[in-house]
Amino acid sequence: MQHFKTLNDPIYGFVEIPEGLISDLIEHPYYQRLRRVAQLGMAQYVYTGATHSRFAHTLGALHLMQQAVAILKRKSISISEEETEAVCVAILLHDLGHSPFSHSLEHTLLKMEHEIVSLALMEELNQQFGGKLSLAISIFKNEYPKKFLHQLVSGQLDMDRLDYLNRDSYYTGVSDGKVGSERIIKMLNVIDNELVVEFKGIYSIEKFLIARRLMYWQVYLHKAVVCASQMLCKIIERARWLSKKKQERWKNLSDNLVFFIENEVLESDLNKNVLEKFAALDDSDILAALKSFAQHQDKVIALLSEGLLKRKLLKIEIQDNQFKSDFIKTTRLHIMQRLDITSEDVDFLVFGGNQTNKAYDASKQQILILLNDDKVKPISEWREHNIQPKEVKKYFFCWPKL
Amino acid sequence: MQHFKTLNDPIYGFVEIPEGLISDLIEHPYYQRLRRVAQLGMAQYVYTGATHSRFAHTLGALHLMQQAVAILKRKSISISEEETEAVCVAILLHDLGHSPFSHSLEHTLLKMEHEIVSLALMEELNQQFGGKLSLAISIFKNEYPKKFLHQLVSGQLDMDRLDYLNRDSYYTGVSDGKVGSERIIKMLNVIDNELVVEFKGIYSIEKFLIARRLMYWQVYLHKAVVCASQMLCKIIERARWLSKKKQERWKNLSDNLVFFIENEVLESDLNKNVLEKFAALDDSDILAALKSFAQHQDKVIALLSEGLLKRKLLKIEIQDNQFKSDFIKTTRLHIMQRLDITSEDVDFLVFGGNQTNKAYDASKQQILILLNDDKVKPISEWREHNIQPKEVKKYFFCWPKL
Amino acid sequence: MQHFKTLNDPIYGFVEIPEGLISDLIEHPYYQRLRRVAQLGMAQYVYTGATHSRFAHTLGALHLMQQAVAILKRKSISISEEETEAVCVAILLHDLGHSPFSHSLEHTLLKMEHEIVSLALMEELNQQFGGKLSLAISIFKNEYPKKFLHQLVSGQLDMDRLDYLNRDSYYTGVSDGKVGSERIIKMLNVIDNELVVEFKGIYSIEKFLIARRLMYWQVYLHKAVVCASQMLCKIIERARWLSKKKQERWKNLSDNLVFFIENEVLESDLNKNVLEKFAALDDSDILAALKSFAQHQDKVIALLSEGLLKRKLLKIEIQDNQFKSDFIKTTRLHIMQRLDITSEDVDFLVFGGNQTNKAYDASKQQILILLNDDKVKPISEWREHNIQPKEVKKYFFCWPKL
């Protein structure tokens, strides 16, 4: 009989942690660090309740994975004990490589997808745990023949999404993101090694795709969230710029953070030493840095850092078309004059970019519906379901209110 | 017509912020700091979802205060516009003086109740806002003739408690703490300047008192929460001890934290300069310090700090009676030998204490019930209601697992 | 100061009933009857929890109307006390004319829309209440100049829909129907006497339209619900057929039900006498009739009635295209032979039809969005919002399983 530890979770009531490998991984400092990484990064500036951590999210995803595996087994899908543990490990650790403040600093602190760092950390853990994570890694990399196991970890209907939509909805209060995860999981099945959804779950899938799209616009790509995230990235970039310019002596910055400011780390650099430094970083390193930067003599980094600490955000505009170059030019000049800064400096304070949102991309992997006659059809073939393949792109532009 | 800003809140949906003084206070850095102070301190080690901030709590209490004032006005209780604003300011700012990690560090970082610091900060803000907080301060100090306004801020049924029970319940997932705050507020009334509850709300009051008691045992005084909080206090105390012993050069600690480690601040010391230092501190200063301490050469502070970062807590036992002195002595000796530390050192690693829980103390201010004949009777006079005046005391004892 | 009675409601907590006209109307037997009319008719055969009444729904809609009026007044829209009461009366009474089991028997027991009967009953009440309902009736008929008042009662975003989506979602457990009614109401405004929604509510509106569409397919047009509703209609029609055929002596049917079986009532027949008979009918008359019919010697009515009482529904198929005439013919013949019934009889047991669902019909009244520059634009003009103007039509076909 397997033993479990039980954790409290406000969404599922309880999450059961099987003793052994999974429990040991949770106690590992690489994983405990996720307690101090905000799931939604800067979104807490807009949704004050959204202070939840990557730790809580990944435990939630583990919980859903246990449910999904149990449902599939009951439908006579063959999943061994080893595979069960491995797919649970894969979902548990899939976010290990997130930077502080998650997506807000992704691609900036390290110039790569967080999944690459997650994989490097999983491989390091595999060393430490004597090879016990090999199967999990194989599933994570989609190299394992039972493709549906990878799809449960990372796919159109993975346990990651099912947890984060509900959790982000719960903590932000944006009820549009709530998804019938229990119902969707009950409708999962496997045909030809592919994850499919039984026909009567089709409305729940439609709802899920819509919920995801609405969460993108209302939370993840909310204009103030975009603005605060951009400010955070510009702060790190400015710190790098300063450290290149002059022999900078950072005050009160953690050595680990300084390392990632002073060094551009490539995928090939992710050795044990670098990973240990990364795994020591969390939101508190960034917050401590902001406090230090806010006192810095460099006007640019001080303005941005104080802005985040005191919630004086830059002004941001969002529109469907690109911003006019005239408008950009005038704004830059205006800020340069007002702040008495150079054209190189103003890049960190006046800047634009774009965001795209495509809830369901039929050109990539499709959601497959299992018909009552055991045939399978991609969801995009139903005329009456709104899966909106249109990609929506929006342009933003930020500058200081003076 | 008054204008409002609307904030999202997962519990109430929306919180309305009147523009003007209240909105300006919320934008003040003293208040923005509360975003970075965990409402439940160390409780997030047990309840992983409980990462909510004092910022969200005090905005929630403001929301309930607006409701309570509206209900009382509808019952023809005279409350002027000025009093409405003042009582809202008082509830908004009542937690301004919380240390990082709230109650976990209260009485340790500063050797005083947080309300004393809140009051000092309110008085400083009153300077900055040209006297506009005077009425709020008078209500907060219970010097204002309309006593019920103070009772709404701080009393047996104040808006603070109504918010924190629901909020802490929502974020921990301990549903026992959920309270019918809307119902209780609807039943409030005022007789002879005292807050009273209309008779048909008596079951809701009973439920409220029970919810509070259950939250104490299940969350606020949960043994692992007590243990982690004690560890945090011992870390600060050990840092003070070290700084007294030798000329300590703290690495990566913020100057503001160092100030409170090196100086014992008394109530009379709370001048503008000290308050500014205090208002610059939040959870991230403590977390950065833990990381620094975990690398310290002092075994004691390193063990405790690493313990908190990696969630390797001390062992804790809780019981109804005092721990036997024999057991204490043996444990101390054992740890001294195993860690090769002195008797002075071991005080920081092997220690005990007690916790008491008295959900309703009839000897202090009573909850008054308004009968249908307009008479008032304290709730303790109903035989069939469980208001449990018994105080329950429990003893705890902590030591390292080795 | 206005006085209120407070009713409990599981969705909103409390509903406040202003004393006076509204309170008196609620106590009137025409309104009390709605306690015994199931909001979702036959849907409780599929969603066993969905036993809620028209009484609870209309009180809920009243609650939302009070909120909407308060919000609009705060935005300086002029609404007098008389208009407030009238629009509340209109929403309270808008479902007065529902037959037993609501939509399941609509157009069958009386061959007209329920709104026509509601209006007739409101006019009768206006007599009884000395003309106090005249303004409410004018709003209900959309004859009052302030068009937005009618739109709050009956329009794309009326309080009826906002309540029923949430209530039907709560009682069925189909969470897809949940709608942010508080949020939508907060975003309402009035421009040129038309109800509009402020721009930042656009996601909530999209969510609302989707929720409504999903509820249609999952609940209101669920195949077993359609089947049971059709069976109920066929029972009434068969009873009429029998009563025409022979001098039928119904056993245990209420006189009032017999009247509506034996007489085809036209709009012009809705005099006080007929309305009193109608207002005496509720679900229990139908259930009592089913028990009687189940014992009837006529095979057809007995089979259908026993089927409903014991939940032995007809078989139903639903498809996108019309059923083939061959299939229909064969099925009819098969049933005629097996049950030894005539071709006239089989019409009541083997039958088809269709259902359409168009969540948002831009060709009728549009939902208007209020832009930040105070201009107004219909929602259908946003390319990225899914308002799906496509009408979806489905065909059903029912026959006995033998």
Added chain:
Amino acid sequence: MQHFKTLNDPIYGFVEIPEGLISDLIEHPYYQRLRRVAQLGMAQYVYTGATHSRFAHTLGALHLMQQAVAILKRKSISISEEETEAVCVAILLHDLGHSPFSHSLEHTLLKMEHEIVSLALMEELNQQFGGKLSLAISIFKNEYPKKFLHQLVSGQLDMDRLDYLNRDSYYTGVSDGKVGSERIIKMLNVIDNELVVEFKGIYSIEKFLIARRLMYWQVYLHKAVVCASQMLCKIIERARWLSKKKQERWKNLSDNLVFFIENEVLESDLNKNVLEKFAALDDSDILAALKSFAQHQDKVIALLSEGLLKRKLLKIEIQDNQFKSDFIKTTRLHIMQRLDITSEDVDFLVFGGNQTNKAYDASKQQILILLNDDKVKPISEWREHNIQPKEVKKYFFCWPKL
């Protein structure tokens, strides 16, 4: 592999129905009848949302039973497949013997506990199902050696209570009744064939006992609910009185209801014929009767019946002590004169009684707590837990408002 049908439930999301015996029993007319029996009888007059049925409740209890059995099995408690099915059947059918409107008519329509009728119906079903219910009946009667199985069906912590507290709370909106049923079930265990609760569930048990007590006073024994239930009983009693007096020709009453009015049925009379009549009765027979009685020439039955249909309840007073005989006498005389009725008549309109509420009776079966050292202790031994053994008795008195 066992197959399941899935039902929607607003509280648990889904209830799984194993195909075979359980599924067949659910389709049986005796069970389908529960769709038309209101779980809370007359409580819907006060809590307008509380229209849920015994059908939904017993399916919910079945769901919890499946969870409880799974948890116990995981803790290595031996429960065979047969025992699992039997204990599920027992909980599913435990309310089969409820009269229309459940407790409101219990002891009146049949002068016995509803469990006696449930047992008789189970035995009749056992005949129809060829003895397949024998084990379930043995558990229901507490004759089976594994006592804990009976305790799951009927005991201090049975699945009946866990479902009805949550369900009644959900449908009334009285949140005080909500209980952590999932948590309590997770804490169940078995020692010496007795159901016990693991120590860390002690707060949940306390909460459960309090929730039950609060639901009694706020819902089950709410004064208007008591009044309406008493009126219903008096109507049936008056009908009996009338039918004894004179050769009554009831108009539009169902034969089955007439049978139970004209015959006093004893336990020994519960033969197949009588049970079939009983199983044909539901709320609609009573409602149809009320409509008929409201037109009756007997003033007493007409007044009471019209009162229920139009919600003109008698006046009711509740107090801690017995009502003074003077007051009773005066009221009776007053009503006799005003209505011109006899002293025998007035007994049906002016009457009193009492209600008691004892949430936890330690003198009967105790709730046993499993300590960490595997010892067992009754919950009443904890001084700090409020289990309130005091019985509270209240007296009521009803009379017509004239």
